[in-house]
Amino acid sequence: MDLNVKHFFGLLFLLMAGAIFWLKPHKVDVVKKKGVPQVAFIDFQSYEITPNGVEALMHGERALKFADYMHVELPEMKRLTPKGVESVKAKEAFLYDREGIELKERVHLARSDGWEITTDRIYYDLKKKVYTTKGLPFTARYGKSVVEGKSMVYEQKSGKISAESIRAIINEEDRIN
């Protein structure tokens, strides 16, 4: 069978189309390997910007972004809440995409109304906007008063804090004689 030039180029075109369709050279697969950081940040600051402006910011000494979470060392976060600015810091934090933030070791949460909470671990649910110490002990301070307990839950929207197994020391004014 004589193969003339038109047939040759037609065949060539078909082969190329087939190659593009199957091999997909235009696409690059992101390496979704668990445990392998995709991006590293050093001494960084990130902002959460909404139509109302900057609503939250986070500073961290070092951060590694993995496929489905981010690990931050010495995070410091500030968030504008209906009740004022709230800040939280810890030794490390794990940010799970669009779910929550787990803060570990030397966790310190400070609210604009004066409540300060220290604990070893706290979880912040991004959807419900609720902090919990998940059964672990915490210490809360308000003025000179101190409250110790377990299983603290802080609902950011309502501003309500609740907890269990409580022991509190309330410091009073001097007597009025």
Next chain:
Amino acid sequence: ASEQVEITADRFEASETERLTKFIGHVHMKKGPDELNASKVFVYFDKARKPMRYEAVGNTSFVIHMDNNQTYVGRADRLLYRPGKEIYELFGNVVLKEPRLDRTLMGEKVVVEKISGKAHVEGKEDKPVKFIFKVEDKNASKDR
């Protein structure tokens, strides 16, 4: 020097807007020699975050040591305590006992002033004030 109150409870709730802290479940409160037990105790704070008032409700029982060394033991439906003035206000089915003199006071509202040692009692129409105390029997004193 400022004084300290220690409170233990099953649960605790703090509300931001009302500057109110609630202690709920087996609440035990201790301030120096004075003690209080109740189902709930609410602590109201002022703007300087200092406690202004304590309110105890539910199975409230207490021991109050007065400055003049009197001691009151008793119970009430509700108790209000104002730390600065050291005044206890007791409401509803109040029973106040003075163990040393074996005296008992019952009323609907009793105000106890720790500093002056005074107690002011009010009753209600259907529940008058009742005061029970022991009277020395003259014959008994003669027979001795």
